[in-house]
Amino acid sequence: MTMRISAEPYDFPRRVAMTPGDSALVIVDMQHDFCSPGGYWSAIGGDPEILAAPIPKITGALNAARRAGLHIVHTRVGRRSDVIDADPEGRRHAQPEAGGTQGAMGRHLVRGEPGWQIVEALTPRPGESVIDKPATGAFHATDLDHVLRARGVQNLIVCGVTTAICVSTTVREASDRGYDVLVLGDACAEGDPAVHQAALESFMLEDGLFAAVTGADAFVQALG
Numbered sequence: 001m002t003m004r005i006s007a008e009p010y011d012f013p014r015r016v017a018m019t020p021g022d023s024a025l026v027i028v029d030m031q032h033d034f035c036s037p038g039g040y041w042s043a044i045g046g047d048p049e050i051l052a053a054p055i056p057k058i059t060g061a062l063n064a065a066r067r068a069g070l071h072i073v074h075t076r077v078g079r080r081s082d083v084i085d086a087d088p089e090g091r092r093h094a095q096p097e098a099g100g101t102q103g104a105m106g107r108h109l110v111r112g113e114p115g116w117q118i119v120e121a122l123t124p125r126p127g128e129s130v131i132d133k134p135a136t137g138a139f140h141a142t143d144l145d146h147v148l149r150a151r152g153v154q155n156l157i158v159c160g161v162t163t164a165i166c167v168s169t170t171v172r173e174a175s176d177r178g179y180d181v182l183v184l185g186d187a188c189a190e191g192d193p194a195v196h197q198a199a200l201e202s203f204m205l206e207d208g209l210f211a212a213v214t215g216a217d218a219f220v221q222a223l224g
Contacts, residue, residue: 001019001020001068002017002018002019003017003018003019003222003223004017004018004222005018005182005214005218005219005222006214006218006222007182007212007213007214007218008204008208008212008213008214009204009207009208009212010207010208010212011212012155012180012182012212012214013154013155013180013182014180014208014212015154015180018154018155020068020069020070021069021151021152022152022153022154022155023070023071023153023154023155023156023157024070024071024072024073024148024151024153024155024156024157025061025062025065025070025071025072025073025157025159026073026075026138026156026157026158026159026160026170027058027062027072027073027074027075027122027159027160028075028138028158028159028160028161028166028167028170029075029076029077029160029161029162029166030055030058030074030118030119030122030160030161031076031077031078031115031116031117031118031119032105032114032115032116032117032118032119033077033105033108033109033113033115033116034048034051034161034162035048035051035052035055035119035161036048036052036105036115036119037104038103038104038105038115039103039104039105039108039115040105040108040109040115041191042103043103043108046191047191050189050190050191051161051162051189051191052119052189053189054159054160054161054186054187054188054189055119055121055122057159057184057186057187057215057216058122058159058160058184058187058216059121059122060216060217060220061157061159061184061187061216061219061220062122064219064220064223064224065157065223066125067223068223070157070223071128071129071148071151071153072124072125072128072129073128073129073130073131073138073144073147073148074118074122074124074128074129074130074131075130075131075132075133075138075144075160075166075170076111076116076117076118076130076131076132076133077109077133077134077135077136077166078109078110078111078112078113078116078132078133078134079109079110079111079134080110080111080134081110081111081112083110085134085141103115111132118130129144129147131143131144131147135169136165136166136169136170137166137169137170137172137173138166138169138170138173139170139173139174139177140169140173145177148179153179154179154180155179155180155181155182156174156179156180156181156182157181157182157183157184157219158170158171158174158181158182158183158184158211159183159184159187159188159216160187160188161188161189161190162188162189162190162191163188163189163190163195163196163199163200164190164195164196164198164199165190167183167188167199168199168202168203171183171203171210171211172210175209175210175211181203181210181211181212182211182212182213182214182219183200183203183211183212183213183214184213184214184215184216184219185200185213185214185215186215186216187215187216188200200213
């Protein structure tokens with residue numbers, strides 16, 4: 001099965017029609033720390049309902065990708081328990097004694113804590129890749145590139161949170177490594193709608209320098 005997906009500023013993928021075997025759905029950081037009350041996002045004054053809003057769209061895309069046989073990648077941002085792998089800001093968030101906070105979801109963005117876990121609606125299945133990352137991008141200090149190349153993946157379909165930070169960094173890292181990238185815009189979220197829209201538009205600069213953008217429904221329909 002080969003396919004192309006209607007997107008802007010070009011139909012995806014740009015090079016040749018995609019197949020399930022050379023494509024992966026990458027779901028970025030859909031964790032309780034971002035999407036549930038009492039987590040990191042709540043502690044810094046954000047509304048977790050905004051970041052949880054795309055869960056139905058992501059679920060639809062995930063189910064379609066599973067049926068079609070695409071590889072599935074879930075990412076989690078989380079530092080080691082000693083946070084030695086975090087930048088200074090990350091250490092502050094994870095350590096109450098350093099000025100951070102600790103809520104109902106435990107130490108913020110630390111591996112093994114309740115808030116670090118992926119929301120139940122998007123729980124990874126056996127055989128799907130789970131990439132734990134210490135920073136915003138999914139390629140930095142992880143084996144994601146190796147995992148994708150070992151599977152022959154060339155095309156990445158990306159969604160998750162937050163649009164302007166972890167999604168954006170991951171998209172740019174992927175583009176720099178030669179992947180063709182499609183962002184499911186309505187399956188991403190950002191605290192400020194204007195920032196969300198600006199991030200999507202930035203992907204499409206210079207005729208899609210970083211990525212093409214479409215909606216989750218277009219992706220599901222193409223796989224259908």
